[in-house]
Amino acid sequence: LLLTKAAIEEELYGCEQSIMTCKEALRIWKSEYEPILTNNVQNLQAISNSSGGNRPSSRSQNASINFETDVEQTVNSQQGTLKVEDGIKNLFLFGIRPFSAIINDENSLKYNRSSTYFFSIQPIYFSLIQIFEHLVRYYIKLDKIDEGERCLKEISSLSPLCHQMFYMRGLINDARGQLKLAKLNYNDALAINPYHFPTLIQLTKLLIQIGNYSLAEKYARDAISIQPSNYQPWYLLSLSMEARGEYEQSVDVGATAVHLEGDSPIVSYHSIIRVL
Known part of the structure; x- marks a missing residue:
């Protein structure tokens, strides 16, 4: 509904107001889905431990991310205004994996054979991408192409394909x-x-x-x-x-x-x- 509101505001007040509404949608997305995704962290870790065997975890290969510590710090941090530039930088801390990682996982590939099917069963992903899609369009209409490209870079790692x-x-x-x-x-x-x-x-x-x-x-x-x-x-x-x-x-x-x-x-x- 907020994205519909943003489209109406674009007609009545211009894209600046629409961008503010999209930011509000991001804040709501964070408050609605953060608890769900946080609860999924333990499940994902359990699945990884049970199916991974001695295979090294992809998260452990990235020394810049301490998964458990960062999750705890992020969950316990004070709720603040969610900036567009902060849009998805913590997504992976809450159990979301990029689609490129999923298609390289045998268990995931068995049930997710295309990005279309993937998003049909993942409304959380789809709603977030829709918010950023609106932001990109509004920034372009305001001739703020660099801002639009920055939004795209933030979200593209979620599902580049x-x-x-x-x-x-x-x-x-x-x-x-x-x-x-x-x-x-x-x-x-x-x-x-x-x-x-x-x-x-x-x-x-x-x-x-x-x-x-x-x-x-x-x-x-x-x-x-x-x-x-x-x-x-x-x-x-x-x-x-x-x-x-x-x-x-x-x-x-x-x-x-x-x-x-x-x-x-x-x-x-x-x-x-x-x-x-």
Whole structure:
């Protein structure tokens, strides 16, 4: 709900207020899930001890992290205002492992064969990534690209292979004018999740910008098939048709976009997290 509130604030007050709401969402995330993740520490340690045998723990290979001590210190520390830059620096202390570590674990790999499946059973991960995804977009709109990139770096270690990470990398590179790299990022995101609507929209915009109208039309139609009541892909399809000289069809499609925009919610119903 706070992310929906942030989207409304973006329309009414601008992105600065939306960023404040996202920070509040981070504070709530920390207060809601910190106890759960802290309780999971002992379980993870027990699993590691029972299944690891004589295999050295990956945590022990990092001399800069004293797992048990840091957990105790973090849990017992006073609750303060959670800064964006503090976003996930303590995640691993509460039992969250990056997806790259999970796919290298035989037991985890047996039950988690893709990042899509992984996030479908891990709403804690997904909700955190959504918060940071909003922050990245708001910082980009404020032309604070470095701040957005810093948020991305903080969250990317959690699951570097999921489609949301490639999508956010694409946004950063797109904002920097590195269109070829952004296009590659968007394609990587769609290779993992071909139904990710925001990536389809951004890639269509980029393709129109570089003049690849036929491919832009293809991705616009893909987006329409996913969210037919959303005006954005219809509008982009109209632009691509107009650029190709299909003026009559472009007018009809554009009229559809205008009609849908009048009834379009600020936040798409498809993007609201379901109650789990």
